[in-house]
Amino acid sequence: xKEVEQDPGPFNVPEGATVAFNCTYSNSASQSxxxxxxxxxxxxxxxxxxxxxxxxxxxxxxxLNRASxxxxxxIRDSKLSDSATYLCVVNGGGFQxxxxxxxxxxxxxx
Amino acid sequence: EAGVxxxxxxxxxxxxxxxxxxxxxxxxxxxxxxxxxxxGKEIKFLLHFVKESKQDESGMPNNRFLAExxxxxxxxxxxxxxxxxxxxxxxxxxxxxxxxxxxxxxxFGPGTRLTVT
Numbered sequence: 001x002k003e004v005e006q007d008p009g010p011f012n013v014p015e016g017a018t019v020a021f022n023c024t025y026s027n028s029a030s031q032s033x034x035x036x037x038x039x040x041x042x043x044x045x046x047x048x049x050x051x052x053x054x055x056x057x058x059x060x061x062x063x064l065n066r067a068s069x070x071x072x073x074x075i076r077d078s079k080l081s082d083s084a085t086y087l088c089v090v091n092g093g094g095f096q097x098x099x100x101x102x103x104x105x106x107x108x109x110x
Numbered sequence: 111e112a113g114v115x116x117x118x119x120x121x122x123x124x125x126x127x128x129x130x131x132x133x134x135x136x137x138x139x140x141x142x143x144x145x146x147x148x149x150g151k152e153i154k155f156l157l158h159f160v161k162e163s164k165q166d167e168s169g170m171p172n173n174r175f176l177a178e179x180x181x182x183x184x185x186x187x188x189x190x191x192x193x194x195x196x197x198x199x200x201x202x203x204x205x206x207x208x209x210x211x212x213x214x215x216x217x218f219g220p221g222t223r224l225t226v227t
Binding site for chain 1: 141143145151152153154155158165166168169201203205214215216217218219220221
């Protein structure tokens with residue numbers, strides 16, 4: 001079983017739609033949680049850290065459920081430029097090393 | 111502020127040769143990390159430096175891989191001798207230190223695409 005599980009997609013949505021991605025992690029000792037965005041053949045770029053209370057950054061909202069070991073990302077009013085792969089990332093249980101999911105691909109169409 | 115830089119961007123070598131990858135972290139970042147993505151797989155951790163010291167090298171695949179960070183600035187990752195399965199994209203990342211809620215936010219370089227033929 002992978003440490004971080006994500007639906008690979010792709011999720012095909014029209015511009016303006018709301019889309020949600022989910023992720024589960026297996027290491028209950030993980031303390032830090034992130035969503036990264038990766039464009040084709042580029043490096044991962046930090047989208048947002050995910051805090052226990054949940055957090056919002058513009059059109060993006062992240063939620064964390066420690067009891068269920070579940071992380072979510074909600075994107076509202078999707079833009080064409082949101083098309084990318086979204087990586088769910090957790091730290092490796094008290095260490096700084098990051099453990100990556102395989103990513104969820106999002107395609108936003110006109 | 112300049113981001114993480116890596117050199118070279120691409121490298122094609124033959125099996126058995128040696129390759130050295132370089133990473134320059136964001137200025138002032140004491141923490142430096144190496145990761146690797148092989149084709150079709152997720153990005154995986156290789157090792158972590160705090161300044162010049164190896165904090166965690168649990169992800170290093172074998173002793174053909176040698177990472178250094180002399181002086182606590184830039185880092186090199188040497189693969190000697192390279193094997194076919196070493197092909198992939200090698201990313202470097204850096205972080206300043208614990209931010210809000212003790213979180214170390216890591217910023218990634220553009221990666222080095224290594225092809226071993």
